[in-house]
Amino acid sequence: MSVNYQFEPDPSLFDFSKFEEQLKSASAPPIPLFKKALGLIDQRLDQAFYDGADIRDLVYGRAWAMDQLLAIAWQQFAWPDDRIALIAVGGYGRGELHPKSDIDLLILLRDDDDTRYRELLSDFITLLWDMKLDIGHSVRSLADCEREARGDITVATNLLENRTLVGSDSLRQEMVQRLSTECMWPSAKFFEAKWQEQIARHYKFNNSEYSLEPNIKSSPGGLRDIQMIGWVAKRHFNAHSLKDLLDEGFLTETEMRILEQGQCFLWQVRYALHVIAGRPEDRLLFDYQRQLAVLFGYLDSENRLAIEQFMKRYFRVVTTLTELNDVLLQHFEEALLQNEEEVSLEPLNKRFHIRNGLIEHTGDAIFERAPFALMEIFLLMAQNPQIKGVRASTIRALRDHRHLVDESFRRDLRCSSLFMELLRSSGDVALQLTRMSRYGLLGRYLPEFGHAVGLTQYDLFHVYTVDAHTLRLLRFLQSFREAGKDNDHPLAAQLVQQLPKLEVLWIAGLYHDLGKGRGGDHSELGAEDARDFCQRHQLSKRDTHLVSWLVEKHLLMSMTAQKQDISDPEVIRHFAEEVSDQVRLDYLYVLTVADINATNPSLWNGWRAALLNQLYAETQRAFRRGLENPIDPAEWIAETQEQALTLLRALGQDETRIQELWATLDDDYFLQDAPSEVAWHTQGILEQKDPTQPLVLVAAPTNDQREGGTKVFIHTRDAAFGFAATAAIMDRLGLSIHDARISTSGQGYTLNTLIVLEQDGEVPRSPERLEEIRQELIRELNSPEDFPALVQHHTPRQLKHFTLPTQVFISNDPSNLRTLVEVITPDRPGLLARIGSIFVEFDLWLQNAKIATLGERVEDVFFITQQDGTPLSDPELCYRLQARLCEELDRQARQPSY
Numbered sequence: 001m002s003v004n005y006q007f008e009p010d011p012s013l014f015d016f017s018k019f020e021e022q023l024k025s026a027s028a029p030p031i032p033l034f035k036k037a038l039g040l041i042d043q044r045l046d047q048a049f050y051d052g053a054d055i056r057d058l059v060y061g062r063a064w065a066m067d068q069l070l071a072i073a074w075q076q077f078a079w080p081d082d083r084i085a086l087i088a089v090g091g092y093g094r095g096e097l098h099p100k101s102d103i104d105l106l107i108l109l110r111d112d113d114d115t116r117y118r119e120l121l122s123d124f125i126t127l128l129w130d131m132k133l134d135i136g137h138s139v140r141s142l143a144d145c146e147r148e149a150r151g152d153i154t155v156a157t158n159l160l161e162n163r164t165l166v167g168s169d170s171l172r173q174e175m176v177q178r179l180s181t182e183c184m185w186p187s188a189k190f191f192e193a194k195w196q197e198q199i200a201r202h203y204k205f206n207n208s209e210y211s212l213e214p215n216i217k218s219s220p221g222g223l224r225d226i227q228m229i230g231w232v233a234k235r236h237f238n239a240h241s242l243k244d245l246l247d248e249g250f251l252t253e254t255e256m257r258i259l260e261q262g263q264c265f266l267w268q269v270r271y272a273l274h275v276i277a278g279r280p281e282d283r284l285l286f287d288y289q290r291q292l293a294v295l296f297g298y299l300d301s302e303n304r305l306a307i308e309q310f311m312k313r314y315f316r317v318v319t320t321l322t323e324l325n326d327v328l329l330q331h332f333e334e335a336l337l338q339n340e341e342e343v344s345l346e347p348l349n350k351r352f353h354i355r356n357g358l359i360e361h362t363g364d365a366i367f368e369r370a371p372f373a374l375m376e377i378f379l380l381m382a383q384n385p386q387i388k389g390v391r392a393s394t395i396r397a398l399r400d401h402r403h404l405v406d407e408s409f410r411r412d413l414r415c416s417s418l419f420m421e422l423l424r425s426s427g428d429v430a431l432q433l434t435r436m437s438r439y440g441l442l443g444r445y446l447p448e449f450g451h452a453v454g455l456t457q458y459d460l461f462h463v464y465t466v467d468a469h470t471l472r473l474l475r476f477l478q479s480f481r482e483a484g485k486d487n488d489h490p491l492a493a494q495l496v497q498q499l500p501k502l503e504v505l506w507i508a509g510l511y512h513d514l515g516k517g518r519g520g521d522h523s524e525l526g527a528e529d530a531r532d533f534c535q536r537h538q539l540s541k542r543d544t545h546l547v548s549w550l551v552e553k554h555l556l557m558s559m560t561a562q563k564q565d566i567s568d569p570e571v572i573r574h575f576a577e578e579v580s581d582q583v584r585l586d587y588l589y590v591l592t593v594a595d596i597n598a599t600n601p602s603l604w605n606g607w608r609a610a611l612l613n614q615l616y617a618e619t620q621r622a623f624r625r626g627l628e629n630p631i632d633p634a635e636w637i638a639e640t641q642e643q644a645l646t647l648l649r650a651l652g653q654d655e656t657r658i659q660e661l662w663a664t665l666d667d668d669y670f671l672q673d674a675p676s677e678v679a680w681h682t683q684g685i686l687e688q689k690d691p692t693q694p695l696v697l698v699a700a701p702t703n704d705q706r707e708g709g710t711k712v713f714i715h716t717r718d719a720a721f722g723f724a725a726t727a728a729i730m731d732r733l734g735l736s737i738h739d740a741r742i743s744t745s746g747q748g749y750t751l752n753t754l755i756v757l758e759q760d761g762e763v764p765r766s767p768e769r770l771e772e773i774r775q776e777l778i779r780e781l782n783s784p785e786d787f788p789a790l791v792q793h794h795t796p797r798q799l800k801h802f803t804l805p806t807q808v809f810i811s812n813d814p815s816n817l818r819t820l821v822e823v824i825t826p827d828r829p830g831l832l833a834r835i836g837s838i839f840v841e842f843d844l845w846l847q848n849a850k851i852a853t854l855g856e857r858v859e860d861v862f863f864i865t866q867q868d869g870t871p872l873s874d875p876e877l878c879y880r881l882q883a884r885l886c887e888e889l890d891r892q893a894r895q896p897s898y
Helices: 016-025 031-050 055-074 115-130 142-151 153-160 169-178 187-204 223-237 242-248 253-277 286-295 306-336 373-383 392-404 407-411 413-423 429-438 447-452 466-481 490-496 502-511 522-536 541-552 556-563 569-579 582-599 606-625 633-650 655-663 667-672 675-686 722-732 767-781 797-801 831-841 875-894
Strands: 084-089 103-109 135-141 162-167 345-347 352-355 358-361 695-699 710-717 735-744 749-758 807-813 818-826 844-850 857-866
Touching (some): 016 031, 031 055, 031 115, 031 253, 055 084, 055 103, 055 162, 055 253, 084 169, 103 162, 115 135, 135 142, 142 153, 142 169, 153 223, 187 306, 223 242, 223 253, 223 306, 242 253, 253 286, 253 306, 286 306, 306 429, 358 373, 358 392, 373 392, 373 413, 373 429, 413 429, 429 466, 429 502, 447 466, 466 582, 490 582, 502 522, 502 541, 502 582, 522 541, 556 582, 556 606, 569 582, 569 606, 582 606, 606 749, 633 667, 633 675, 655 675, 667 735, 675 749, 695 767, 710 767, 722 767, 722 831, 807 875, 818 875, 831 844, 831 857
Parallel strands (some): 103 135
Antiparallel strands (some): 084 162, 345 352, 352 358, 695 710, 710 749, 735 749, 735 844, 807 818, 818 857, 844 857
């Protein structure tokens, strides 16, 4: 279905009459002439695109030019009769053609027997291929079309849009009659099939228009959604343009304008993508986003990159189109699928009732007379879970009246009270806030949220726009409070049930990232906005302070767990003092778990869960003891040893031998490892048959050991290249190290405990995989100084676009007598092994490591000492180490990928 636009062909694009004369006079095959003509047409259209021509003239103009060329090509052959025709179908059948799009052709026969055309058809198709045309073609008789369309909705849809290019148009008309609603696919059945098709398509894209690299054709809000409306309208109304839908009352003037403008924008992007990529590319890959931003005139600003500004516009457009697609398809559903249902009305109040499961306003002037009803409708849905959604007519009314949400609306006590009542309700708060956002009301009621709509961050860590991430976080919070629904986050689900005021959590979740894109610290800016919200909505000072603290500190728990040594009592003490009480800890834990899950689907794994749970448990323990009575490291060590000893006695181990072994180990070992791990290590060492060989123990998580990842314990002779060799081996095995704890014994041995995951974040579990890891480590660690050359893995395509300079921060931890080295750098294969090798160059000893991969970059923290066990005290040495790490890692990032 075309937009409401009258296309006029431009004869100056190409002189087809002259071209036909050249063909007649040519003595050689016509292929070079056709290729030259195609090249000239492409060149002129592409130049017109760069010159700012109307995209509709270019898309329709290319299709028109192709029509002429195909007709001329067809006429190069002597067809025996008029019982055959060349038909344009699909997108080309709509008269649309982008630079590298497939040209969908149907060669339509009146009869099933194609014998007399077979040789000519083969020659014609060969000619098109020789012209380098990307054609999608089929040869079908009328009976074939009828049979295949009846059994396949995709074929029926493809044939729905058709034009005769050359040959008898009566054939096409007869095909249209055979495929009509009277013969097959009645309107309701067609709509249901296409709707299910769209649901499946959206599911492939996580039911979200927001993606780092969206597909402008198939993602929610893309061109397919516009086409979906056209297909249903054409099938039901035989509509050929949006104007026809307007006349039928299924489209308003505003909606028609949104569809036209949205399609034009997506066409511009698609046209540019095809030209830049040189192929039919519909994915907005990182490879092209920067070029597109420049092409469309965006410039880097102080706060936002050009690419982020361009993608914000894209996401705002597709969000609007998704919203409109929802409204129109629901409108179709009510007209086509529910028009014969018996009407059931259930009154709610004077302004709303439930009509066949959907909420509906009771009069056209409701929102004008009572603007607060724009807020009330969402509260009613939260309070009445039997409501399945909003009637299409009411969605339209919400959209048409959202301009009423202004400053006076926000100051209206009725409106603010209704919003707070929604946040305090026992219903699905996240769903209602998502609906408010979808219908454009949340961003008007909370302008700071409106600013965040479509706001992107150009990295691989933040997969969603700020508004989409925020709504995902709220949905996770909702899942935590629904008993039995969320088994993946048991502690969060338990804690959310005992939080004193859930509205505090909803507000903190809403505001935690809304300070982004405005310059400055987004946590501090968001805390100020949250404080203003709380004051406007008359929260108590205590609750206001709690909300603003949660927003300001929403990264505290994840950063502490991932970047600090949470086996250090001092780290726990400092964190506990910052949190200050159990209630804050509970709120912060739940918010943190939801935030991590909502940031990136691949970010949450068992290891991150284990880190947060350990930090929560140790902080809770600190609160029980009292912050004025911090735990004594000696007490911690004694407690760990006593519990480990109990386990080892049960396993029949000799206590004398245990104590002799433990006497050789330093205190840090017993601070870092849990009693179950100490018992596991001790048993392995005492039972080792050949002490000259490295001892390697590998175990997947179990209930009596910390969950999160597969543990690899290595007990071997101390060697300078030990960690670098181990990291290289892990890299070769396709494993990622997430935590490394390194201790020494007084007898020249090192005890390394690693937590590893597969590259996709899964836990290695199968006995075969665990044995492979063990055997490979034993074999290689016999000669760690000869560790294998770093495997030149292929660098993932997306990583190539992020080459931020390496940052290295070095500081001393005086309480633990060690130096902290934080490395922020692009993620690349073999990274840990290279860092380990540099530490060896500087005669440094690695004691501990915290490994965090955040999208395209890593933020790793290494705890090191000099060989004598003291921290780095020479500023010159620190400077040289910093420079060497930056030099090597930046050099690696610049190397071509393999």
